[in-house]
Amino acid sequence: MNAIAVRAATPADHPRIVDLLTRSWGETVVVGHGVRYDAAELPALLAERRGRLAGLLTYDIGSEGLEVVSIDAVVRHAGVGTALLNAAAELAWAKGLDRLWLITTNDNIDALRFYQRRGMRIEGVTRGGVDASRRLKPGIPLVGDYGIEMHDEITLEMRRPVGSGIAQPG
Ligand SMILES: CC(C)(COP(=O)(O)OP(=O)(O)OC[C@H]1O[C@@H](n2cnc3c(N)ncnc32)[C@H](O)[C@@H]1OP(=O)(O)O)[C@@H](O)C(=O)NCCC(=O)NCCS
Secondary structure (H helix, E strand, O other): OOEEEEEEOOOEEEEEHHHHHHHHHHOEEEOOOOOOEEHOOOOEEEEOOOOOEEEEEEEEEEEEEEEEEEEEEOOOOOOOOHHHHHHHHHHHHHHOOEEEEEEEEEEOHHHHHHHOOOOOOOEEOOOHHHHHHHHHHHOOOOHHHHHHOOOOOOEEEEEOOOOOOOOOOO
């Protein structure tokens, strides 16, 4: 059975979260829309398959809803990203939030496809947003996926479906 289980991360998961983030992003710091996050210190959802870490989603809850700060599938195209995104949306709606959002970069065509296929809509483009983020995190490469120069940030969002979610205190 290859079922993917998603659960909230606990302090015991911290070392492997640091390891996964470092492998994916070079360090645990993630920068977007002018904000520098240490993703290893954020609340997180872990995906596991056969007891092994299969993916990670970190998030931040603020006045604009639940922001997905990072999402990574260890093995791609096996349903891990979908399971994580669905779990984050369920969490947001259960908390009574109306919006899940995230930033991706102009080169990340795979992620743009992934998010839009899962119902997310492009909310805006910040021209030069990646260039600004690079000043906060110089390790952000100049050239990204498919040899595309990385310059701009794209905001995508998903709104709470009418009638879903049970508001919880806190
Ligand atoms: C973006 C990302 C998180 C998506 O995760 P993923 O686990 O590969 O996504 P899924 O497997 O759920 O879905 C991807 C595709 O695989 C397909 N798929 C899902 N389960 C499958 C299975 N069992 N067999 C074959 N294909 C499958 C899905 O149908 C989907 O295709 P579609 O978009 O045409 O519908 C992943 O590509 C990733 O980690 N990227 C690198 C980090 C990154 O860029 N993060 C985003 C930063 S904004």
